[in-house]
Amino acid sequence: MPPTTKLSPPAVSGEILLDFPQEHVLLITLNRPRSLNAFTPGMTDDLRRVLNWFEDEPSLWCVIFTGAGRAFCAGADLKAGIKTTGRQAETGEKIISDMHGFASISRRESKKPFIAAVNGSSFGGGTELTLNCDLVVASRDASFGLPEVKRGVIAIQGGIPRLVRIAGHQLASEMLLLGKTITADDARNRFGFVNAVVAPADVLPTALEFASQIVANSPDSVQSTKVALLLTQRHSNEETLAVHVRSPETVANFQGANIKEGLKAFNEKRSPVWQNAGTRTAKL
Structure with a gap:
């Protein structure tokens, strides 16, 4: 189950x-x-x-x-x-x-x-x-x-x-x-x-x-993208970009475990194993 x-x-x-x-x-x-x-x-x-x-x-x-x-x-x-x-x-x-x-x-x-x-x-x-x-x-x-x-x-x-x-x-x-x-x-x-x-x-x-x-996609990437979709309804392109890159969801994506996993899985030619959005990994 x-x-x-x-x-x-x-x-x-x-x-x-x-x-x-x-x-x-x-x-x-x-x-x-x-x-x-x-x-x-x-x-x-x-x-x-x-x-x-x-x-x-x-x-x-x-x-x-x-x-x-x-x-x-x-x-x-x-x-x-x-x-x-x-x-x-x-x-x-x-x-x-x-x-x-x-x-x-x-x-x-x-x-x-x-x-x-x-x-x-x-x-x-x-x-x-x-x-x-x-x-x-x-x-x-x-x-x-x-x-x-x-x-x-x-x-x-x-x-x-x-x-x-x-x-x-x-x-x-x-x-x-x-x-x-x-x-x-x-x-x-x-x-x-x-x-x-x-x-x-x-x-x-x-x-x-x-x-x-x-x-099947990274939940961090999906949530950041969903935020951008909503922002475009209220802001110009430049305003959307400025607000989007500073949003908690986008910051979590850049700093989280899933961006590392996605790139690693691509290089290893395998399917990624995602964690819940916001999951962090220890700094290397």
């Missing part, structure tokens, strides 16, 4: 399921299939605890999100949402103060890769969650929508800026201003936020294959 099966994640409700399908990989399954995995406040609390733990657990290098049943995620459970318009200002302030966004994911800037295994429909916050993942696998029958304008609300938890950066203003407007639902093929070929469209039975295996390829 892989070592990650011995981990002790935080206790969660039955609304999310945790698994460790392969070494260094966490699988999170949204588990409200009768409600199309719509998020409750309790689910968000569960995910906040789990993802904070995941960030700090050195033996976990990658996370996959998927949904139970026929949907990936229908967004927020509207029955648990705002009850009166008089609470809008209070909710707006709460959104600003919630640094991780919808489901504690849509604005979370993790140093570790996120993969979405979209097994069905994805609407509202579910699409915002997807847009914040680094790699997205979708089933052929998957669909994506940001229908907030049809409900009198806004895709304000991270969906708007992410979609505009990926798809551009005009294509983003199709989803955001029209409330339009798009197919998995359109999400890949026109909008550009899906990496692979596969048969429904192949969604999770394909996501696991992506995860396998990630954890």
Whole structure:
């Protein structure tokens, strides 16, 4: 059994399921299939605890999100949402103060890769969650929508800026201003936020294959690169370089055991044996 099966994640409700399908990989399954995995406040609390733990657990290098049943995620459970318009200002302030966004994911800037295994429909916050993942696998029958304008609300938890950066203003407007639902093929070929469209039975295996390829690489290098990907969304090229080379993840890469192991393995014509990110070796 892989070592990650011995981990002790935080206790969660039955609304999310945790698994460790392969070494260094966490699988999170949204588990409200009768409600199309719509998020409750309790689910968000569960995910906040789990993802904070995941960030700090050195033996976990990658996370996959998927949904139970026929949907990936229908967004927020509207029955648990705002009850009166008089609470809008209070909710707006709460959104600003919630640094991780919808489901504690849509604005979370993790140093570790996120993969979405979209097994069905994805609407509202579910699409915002997807847009914040680094790699997205979708089933052929998957669909994506940001229908907030049809409900009198806004895709304000991270969906708007992410979609505009990926798809551009005009294509983003199709989803955001029209409330339009798009197919998995359109999400890949026109909008550009899906990496692979596969048969429904192949969604999770394909996501696991992506995860396998990630954890075959140096976790120090992967985490430093992920930080750079996020920095490019906020800074110019020169500013990104300056911040990136001084980041804790990049410093750890330069000073860690894995950079030495990677170069040594290359010279010895063998596969490298990586250690957890941040592992140091004694100075020679």
